Structures are given as C-alpha cells and as structure tokens.
Amino acid sequence: MQSRSRLVPVLLVVAAGMLFRAPFLIDAAPYESTMGLIQRIFYYHVPSAMVMFLSAFVCGIASAIYLAKRSPRADAAAVSAAELVVVFGLIVLVTGPIWARKAWGVWWQWDARLTSALVLWLIFVSYLLLRRFAGAGSEMLAAAVGVFGMANVPFVYWSVNVWRTIHPNTNVVASLIPEMRVPFYWCTAAFLLLYVALLLTRIRLEQSRMQLEAAYAEIED
Amino acid sequence: MGFLQTVWTIARKDLVIEARSRELAYTTLFFAVSVVLVFSFSFVVEGVALTDAAAGILWVGIAFSGTLALGRTFERERQSDTLKALLLSPVERSAIYVGKLVGVLLLMLVVEAVVAPVVGLLFQAPIGRAPLLLAGLLVTGTLGFAAVGTLFAAMLIRAQSRDVLLPVLLYPITVPLVIAGVRGTAAIFAAEPNLAVAQAWLSMLVFFDAVFLTLALWVFGPVMGE
Numbered sequence: 001m002q003s004r005s006r007l008v009p010v011l012l013v014v015a016a017g018m019l020f021r022a023p024f025l026i027d028a029a030p031y032e033s034t035m036g037l038i039q040r041i042f043y044y045h046v047p048s049a050m051v052m053f054l055s056a057f058v059c060g061i062a063s064a065i066y067l068a069k070r071s072p073r074a075d076a077a078a079v080s081a082a083e084l085v086v087v088f089g090l091i092v093l094v095t096g097p098i099w100a101r102k103a104w105g106v107w108w109q110w111d112a113r114l115t116s117a118l119v120l121w122l123i124f125v126s127y128l129l130l131r132r133f134a135g136a137g138s139e140m141l142a143a144a145v146g147v148f149g150m151a152n153v154p155f156v157y158w159s160v161n162v163w164r165t166i167h168p169n170t171n172v173v174a175s176l177i178p179e180m181r182v183p184f185y186w187c188t189a190a191f192l193l194l195y196v197a198l199l200l201t202r203i204r205l206e207q208s209r210m211q212l213e214a215a216y217a218e219i220e221d
Numbered sequence: 222m223g224f225l226q227t228v229w230t231i232a233r234k235d236l237v238i239e240a241r242s243r244e245l246a247y248t249t250l251f252f253a254v255s256v257v258l259v260f261s262f263s264f265v266v267e268g269v270a271l272t273d274a275a276a277g278i279l280w281v282g283i284a285f286s287g288t289l290a291l292g293r294t295f296e297r298e299r300q301s302d303t304l305k306a307l308l309l310s311p312v313e314r315s316a317i318y319v320g321k322l323v324g325v326l327l328l329m330l331v332v333e334a335v336v337a338p339v340v341g342l343l344f345q346a347p348i349g350r351a352p353l354l355l356a357g358l359l360v361t362g363t364l365g366f367a368a369v370g371t372l373f374a375a376m377l378i379r380a381q382s383r384d385v386l387l388p389v390l391l392y393p394i395t396v397p398l399v400i401a402g403v404r405g406t407a408a409i410f411a412a413e414p415n416l417a418v419a420q421a422w423l424s425m426l427v428f429f430d431a432v433f434l435t436l437a438l439w440v441f442g443p444v445m446g447e
Contacts, residue, residue: 067440067443067444068443115396115400116397119393119396119397122393122396123393123394125393126389126390126393129386129389130380130386130389130390133381133382133386134377134380134381134382134383134386135380135381135382137379137380137446138380140376140443140444140446141376141377141380141444143444144372144373144376144440144444145373145390145394147436147440148369148394148433148436148440149394151432151433151436152394152397
C-alpha cells in the first residue's frame with residue numbers, strides 16, 4: 001500500500017526534526033533548583049523509560065497473541081518490541097547512572113525502581129538469547145518469556161509507590177512547572193514517534209526474513 | 222481422568238521414582254549444602270560469619286539447587302521421551318503441569334528442611350524465632366520459583382543449549398521473588414526483628430505466586446505444542 005510504505009519515512013523525518021529541535025527547547029527551560037545542569041538528562045531519561053515499558057507491553061501482548069493464534073505477524077512484532085526494550089532500556093540504564101552520580105553521589109542504588117528496571121531489561125535480554133540460541137521452535141518458548149516479562153512490569157511500576165525509595169516518585173511529571181512541561185512532552189512525543197518508526201521498520205524486516213526463509217525452504221525441497 | 226487424579230498420579234510417579242533411587246534428593250541436598258558453605262567462606266570476617274549474610278545465602282542456595290533439581294527432573298522425562306507420552310495422553314495439559322510442579326516442590330521443600338537448620342547452625346541465625354512466618358516465606362517462595370521453573374524447564378526440553386538457558390531465563394524473572402524472600406527472612410533474622418515487614422514481604426510473595434501460577438497454567442498448554 002502506498003500510504004503504508006510512506007508512513008515510516010514520514011515518522012522518521014518528524015521524529016528526527018523534533019529531536020533536533022529538542023536541545024533548543026531544553027535550553028530554554030529553567031534549571032531545576034537543586035540539581036542544576038545534570039537534571040536535564042531527565043528530558044531523555046524519562047521518555048526512554050516510558051518507551052521501554054511501552055515496548056515491554058507491546059512484546060507481551062504480541063507474545064500472548066502468538067501463543068493463542070500462532071500468527072507470524074504477532075511473532076515478528078514480539079521480537080521487534082523485545083529488541084527495542086533492550087535498546088531503550090540501555091539508554092535508560094546509561095543515562096540514569098550518569099545522572100545519579102551527580103545527583104546522588106553514587107552510580108547505582110539497589111532501590112526498588114532501579115532494580116526492577118534492570119531486571120526487566122535482563123528478562124528481555126534473556127528473551128533475545130533464547131531466540132538466538134534455542135534452535136527450532138524458539139518462537140513459542142520466547143512468547144512464554146515475553147508474557148512473563150510483561151507481567152513483571154506492574155511490579156516495576158508499583159514498586160516506587162509501595163516502597164520508600166530514593167528515586168524520584170511518579171508524581172514528578174504531574175508537578176512539572178509549565179516551562180519544563182513543554183520540552184518534556186516534546187521529547188516524549190519525539191521518542192514515541194521514533195519508537196513507532198523503529199518498531200514498524202523492524203517488523204517489516206522480520207517479515208521479509210521469514211518470507212526469505214520460507215522461499216529458501218521451498219527450494220531445498 | 223479427573224484433574225486432581227491426574228495431578229496425584231503424576232506427582233506420585235515422580236515421588237516413587239525418587240523414593241526408590243533417592244538420586245535427586247541426595248545430590249540436590251548435598252549441592253545446596255555445598256553452595257551454602259562456599260558462600261559462607263566468602264562472607265566470613267575474622268573467623269565469624271556475617272549474620273546478615275544468612276538470609277541471602279539461604280535463598281541463593283535454594284535458587285541454585287532448585288535450578289539443578291528442575292533440570293534433572295526434566296532430563297528424566299526427556300531421556301525416555303515420556304513427556305511426549307504424557308502430552309499425548311487424554312488428560313488436561315494443566316494437570317500435567319501441576320503434577321510435575323508438585324513433585325519438584327516437594328523435593329525442594331525437603332531440601333530446604335535440611336538447609337535452613339544448616340544455615341541456622343553456621344550463622345547463628347534464629348530460625349526458631351518465628352517458625353511459621355519463616356516456613357511461610359520458604360513455602361511461598363519455593364512455590365513461585367518452582368512454578369516458573371517447571372514451565373521453563375518443560376518448554377526447554379527440546380531446545381538446544383537447554384542447560385544454560387534454564388538459569389538464564391529463570392533467574393531474571395524470579396528476582397522479585399528472591400528479593401522478597403531474602404528481605405523477609407532478613408527481617409526475621411535481624412538483631413532487632415521486624416515481623417510486620419516480614420509479613421508484608423510474605424503477602425507480596427503470595428501475590429507473585431498467584432499471578433505467575435495463573436500465567437503458567439494458561440501458557441503451558443499452547444507452549445508445549447501441538
């Protein structure tokens with residue numbers, strides 16, 4: 001479909017444009033009172049974390065659909081979403097400690113939210129390892145892991161509100177002053193668009209790979 | 222065959238095999254005690270073991286020996302292709318899952334019944350302080366670990382690299398469970414015990430068990446294939 005093949009480039013251009021503009025918007029926002037310059041990592045760290053959790057849900061739902069219906073498209077979506085969890089999770093886990101070192105004095109804290117985010121990331125890394133090394137039939141096994149990974153996300157999110165933790169709680173976003181809200185939502189939108197573009201591209205890549213394998217198998221016979 | 226009857230038949234099969242050979246019980250038990258010893262050497266300061274290490278070492282021992290027990294239990298099924306036979310038989314898939322789960326759970330609980338006193342002995346940990354609470358933590362923790370582990374071990378039976386993939390998959394997903402178990406046990410063992418905190422962790426474990434047991438029951442059928 002002509003319109004579908006244009007969607008991804010459009011998304012990429014818009015996301016790239018937004019991300020190009022983002023530093024200027026961030027620069028215009030006021031400094032946070034206690035942390036100064038380093039707090040501005042927040043504008044990339046939080047949207048990346050949101051995208052990471054979103055992708056974990058997408059993978060979980062796609063895995064559940066694959067378990068129920070064995071649809072190859074669901075499988076392609078699941079593996080693409082899992083890879084993006086690992087990528088955006090890597091951004092979160094790198095920007096977080098950089099921020100933490102300046103703001104809290106330590107690179108890492110074993111508090112509930114950090115630990116849970118790391119664990120979620122590890123689960124999806126293990127998902128990818130399973131798909132790579134388990135041999136034939138690994139799609140089904142990985143789907144089970146994807147469903148369990150998604151089930152872990154609520155534990156991640158509730159942890160910050162249930163247990164006392166030094167990580168800023170989830171009320172930070174709601175209490176942002178207007179001058180900070182604009183760049184924050186701008187960056188969130190930019191990351192979301194980037195995520196959708198990457199996901200769609202990866203799904204198409206996976207579907208092409210599956211078609212290629214099917215064609216190859218036909219030749220073999 | 223009814224659900225409970227299937228569960229009992231499968232569990233009894235495993236227990237009878239185990240009772241006759243005692244292979245898993247002895248090896249897993251010895252492995253758990255060795256793990257506890259190895260870790261305790263790492264945490265000994267000036268000849269005295271760190272008291273706070275007791276809870277962590279207990280649960281690490283449970284996790285490691287549990288992984289071993291799971292691997293061996295399903296290796297047995299793989300050798301004679303008995304799992305395929307079970308799946309072909311006209312019983313509910315979830316009953317097969319629960320039957321295997323009960324077998325693994327009982328084995329792990331037997332091991333813990335020995336390892337917990339050993340930990341108490343080596344670390345002067347007060348395992349008698351709140352025995353019901355400690356038992357509750359151990360049982361719910363083991364149940365959650367065995368629930369996820371039985372599912373993964375069963376589904377990996379025909380996969381390549383299954384020996385290393387089982388812990389690779391199992392440990393990240395059971396981390397919340399191990400955290401809850403360790404923190405709850407540490408709250409009991411601490412110099413100033415906080416039983417309310419331990420009970421809070423116990424309720425988290427119950428919740429975790431409910432969620433993951435339900436998920437595993439739902440996923441087991443489709444994942445074990447046509």
